[in-house]
Amino acid sequence: MTGVTPIEVAQAREPRAAHPNREVVFQVRDLAALYGTSPAVRGVTFDIYRNMVTAIIGPSGCGKSTFIRCLNRMNDLVPGARVEGEILHHGQNLYGDGIDPVQVRRWIGMVFQRPNPFPKSIYDNVAWGLKVHGLKDDLDGRVERALQSAALWDEVKDRLRGNALGLSGGQQQRLCIARAIAVEPEVILMDEPASALDPIATTRIEDLMHELKNQYTIVIVTHNMQQAARVADMTAFFSLEVDPDGQRTGVLIEYDETPKIFTQPSDKRTEDYVTGRFG
């Protein structure tokens, strides 16, 4: 057998220019998220674009979920958690004075790993957020539109008063997506939205993301790299750095268009991760 030289990354090229035609939704600038005094992630700087799916990938513990929770101030709910640096949402600092976290979460919705419908009717699950935010006009119409957008309407239209917990896991997750989009957010954050679902239900969620990005900006955390490759326009790879004290911190290694990340990543660490040689 002829010797094979060590695997090399594609030769680094000039960094790509910023994308002038894309509207920036989030400008993340030197962001650190800390629990107590130890940073879970630090030094994160990149832009997230409108009407695109942006995937956050990386090994366990690299701060993917912590990062995505910073985007709608979900970490505010964790005692001892705080952020440094900036997240500008259309130029406005999400953590600035006078910003109401509840309003932030209305514009920037979230779907979690485990479908978590309330033990109420399908209808009430979707209507609840609308009522909380005072969107009470045309409630029936808003519920229907949200269920249709989440590709669930046809399956549940005849049992809207039935208990949401009677739905399958995949249906429950789409109900949670309907609940998130009912209040007409601008951004939907998804934290491993399909990891608890079977392949068919996963495909439906992925198809749904393709549909929804026409109207919304989507940021998804996923352990499943092929899922990132399938659904995301942009991919950010986070990894762990270990300092001499053994402190492990998540850092952004590389951010680029998804095809680039999966064909010729610029950083050896990204290459090692996506090819399964690390992590």
Next chain:
Amino acid sequence: MRISFQEELDTLQSTLLEEGQLVLRALRGAINALEQRDPELADEVIAFDDEVDRQYFAIQEGIQSLLARQTPVAVDLRLVLAMLHTNLHLERTADYCVTIAKLTKLVYDISPDPKLVEAFEEMASRGEEMIRVALDSFAKRDLAVAETLVDLDESIDLANRRVVQHILALGSNPALREWGLRMIIVSRCLERIGDHAVDIGEQTAYLVTGEFREFTDASHPGSPAS
């Protein structure tokens, strides 16, 4: 680390490089049969193509299976795609050797022009060198070496043009004319073998850089390929 996946990639590459060695044997056999006017050796070259084809199909199947099961990405994906192309280039090169052998059988009873035999030997030696350089650059991921194939190819192209000029000057002797027509195709086969070696070099470049490009642009000679 995906150990079995890496082993599969390594095995595929070594099978590909072995296929390259078979192609070199086919080329040497075809040229020896031509120079020595040996129809039996030509038959052996023709039969030997089955060996090359076996390797070719084994690599195709291996790549198909690997794509279906392992979803390679990044450098692994580039390697798989580069092997897919290189496999085809090698198989085509072996086919040219078969064509040379078949043409040899058609004209072995005609006394060859020593100048032309000399030219073919030169072209074939250069072709062998190019295949070796192409395979070596692939195995070593050596872009600089791969790029030298363009200059090597230039000398085959020049020899091809000289052969054509020489055959055109052979005159009206019917026996020589038939021989000459056959030999123009031999020359063309050797010239194409050089082109395929350059194409393998381009696969090395893709593997290393991730960019698809031709070393030279045939439709815009003299300008660097974009």
